[in-house]
Amino acid sequence: MSVLEMKVPSPGESITEVEIATWLVKDGDYVEKDQPIAEVDSDKATLELPAEQSGIITLKAEEGDVVQVGQVVCLIDMDAAKPAGSAAPAAEAPKAAEPAKQEAPKPAAAPQTYATGAPSPAAKKILDEKGIDASQVSGSGRDGRISKSDAELAAVPALGGSPMTATGSRSTTTTKLSVLRRKIAQRLVSVKNETAMLTTFNEVDMSEIFRLRKLYKEEFAQKHGVGLGFMSFFTKAVTRALQMYPDVNASIDGDFKVNYDFCDISIAVSGPKGLMVPVLRNAENMSFANVEGNIKDLAIKVRDGKITVDEMTGGTFTITNGGTFGSMLSTPIINPPQSAILGMHNIIQRPVAVDGQVVIRPMMYVAMSYDHRIIDGKESVGFLVAVKEGIDNPVEILLGGDERKGLGL
Numbered sequence: 001m002s003v004l005e006m007k008v009p010s011p012g013e014s015i016t017e018v019e020i021a022t023w024l025v026k027d028g029d030y031v032e033k034d035q036p037i038a039e040v041d042s043d044k045a046t047l048e049l050p051a052e053q054s055g056i057i058t059l060k061a062e063e064g065d066v067v068q069v070g071q072v073v074c075l076i077d078m079d080a081a082k083p084a085g086s087a088a089p090a091a092e093a094p095k096a097a098e099p100a101k102q103e104a105p106k107p108a109a110a111p112q113t114y115a116t117g118a119p120s121p122a123a124k125k126i127l128d129e130k131g132i133d134a135s136q137v138s139g140s141g142r143d144g145r146i147s148k149s150d151a152e153l154a155a156v157p158a159l160g161g162s163p164m165t166a167t168g169s170r171s172t173t174t175t176k177l178s179v180l181r182r183k184i185a186q187r188l189v190s191v192k193n194e195t196a197m198l199t200t201f202n203e204v205d206m207s208e209i210f211r212l213r214k215l216y217k218e219e220f221a222q223k224h225g226v227g228l229g230f231m232s233f234f235t236k237a238v239t240r241a242l243q244m245y246p247d248v249n250a251s252i253d254g255d256f257k258v259n260y261d262f263c264d265i266s267i268a269v270s271g272p273k274g275l276m277v278p279v280l281r282n283a284e285n286m287s288f289a290n291v292e293g294n295i296k297d298l299a300i301k302v303r304d305g306k307i308t309v310d311e312m313t314g315g316t317f318t319i320t321n322g323g324t325f326g327s328m329l330s331t332p333i334i335n336p337p338q339s340a341i342l343g344m345h346n347i348i349q350r351p352v353a354v355d356g357q358v359v360i361r362p363m364m365y366v367a368m369s370y371d372h373r374i375i376d377g378k379e380s381v382g383f384l385v386a387v388k389e390g391i392d393n394p395v396e397i398l399l400g401g402d403e404r405k406g407l408g409l
Contacts, residue, residue: 002078003075003078004052004053006051007071009069010069015069017066019042019064019065019066020062020065021038021039022039022120022122023120024036025037025057027057028056028057029057030080030082030083031056031057033052033053033054036049037049054076055077058075059074060074118146119134119139119145120147120148122148122151123146123147123150123151126148126155127146127155184275187336191336192333195334198370199369200367200377200380200384201384202388203388204391205362206230206391208392212395213229220408223289224292224408228292231267233390233394233398235267235283235319236288238317239284240398241383241390242317244386245382246259247339248383249317250316250375252337252373262316264281265315266312266338271303276302277312277315278307279313279314281314288407288408315335315338317342319341320344321345323346323364327345327346328348330343330345331369334371339371340370341369342368343368343369346364347364348364350363
């Protein structure tokens with residue numbers, strides 16, 4: 001019997017262990033080569049583990065287990081025959097045409113695998129216990145997969161009664177934090193404890209950016225194949241400000257300050273597994289279309305769980321946009337080992353004084369948190385003012401005085 005021992009591959013440099021987040025197959029299932037069989041969490045990303053060969057799988061680790069890189073997590077019996085129920089129609093013995101056509105729908109049994117939309121083992125157990133039909137549950141995972149959290153949400157109405165009433169359920173659910181979430185928590189606490197973090201605030205007038213987007217959004221999309229959003233303006237304003245105030249584009253390494261002559265901008269993107277920060281390399285050299293296109297591609301990878309560790313490693317400065325969720329004002333936390341982060345917020349029509357007149361303008365509060373050990377107040381305030389100048393007057397400062405040419409039109 002030929003048995004393949006599948007070991008945990010290294011997801012990236014310095015990562016020595018991962019956590020089995022979800023098995024996408026059950027013990028004894030027949031798997032195809034390259035079929036996703038598990039999702040594993042590292043301290044930087046969630047990755048899919050594909051089957052290295054076809055055969056019957058035997059699981060050697062449980063969901064939630066922390067395993068070392070190189071450890072055997074499952075066995076695949078490569079000599080095992082593919083079950084008749086999952087065989088391709090062409091491989092079946094040639095019988096009468098009509099019965100074959102009647103049997104053709106049977107391969108639809110494939111959706112019973114987690115990878116094509118049915119519940120994961122943990123989710124199936126919850127749904128079975130509550131008597132809930134999986135077809136009535138909307139999955140939030142890739143290809144409509146039903147995760148454990150989807151099943152738990154679907155089970156709430158089935159519990160009967162309101163948790164606020166005396167007769168309703170008062171049960172609680174305890175879920176172990178993923179290794180990624182635990183690492184994030186550890187890093188956030190570390191930042192608060194080990195940096196002298198301060199936040200400075202300002203406000204920007206979005207009127208000119210609104211005008212440019214309204215005037216050129218269709219032409220920009222037709223030419224470049226991507227929308228003209230706010231992030232390209234803020235990214236270009238930030239890279240300009242970083243070149244004006246190089247200490248903001250620096251980090252501390254022990255007793256040394258490390259300055260970077262490039263601007264690698266980390267863009268905070270919300271995904272199914274939490275907040276990820278993919279990096280735009282050398283953003284100072286990117287056009288508006290390049291910035292928008294790269295952000296779109298990275299956001300899709302985060303959403304689909306295909307973002308790699310390398311694509312999230314590094315970064316000299318971070319931009320995060322809490323305004324997409326309705327935040328008016330916040331104090332963002334630095335993304336170590338970086339020394340500063342810019343927080344964007346929601347845009348509200350507010351009365352402001354312009355040339356002695358009260359007018360209504362689309363205004364946004366911006367906040368920059370910074371490590372006071374390496375960045376002084378003069379640099380932090382000057383940096384944020386430089387960002388404000390770029391946003392308030394994008395044509396002259398960010399587009400070189402020619403809005404069409406600056407946008408690549």
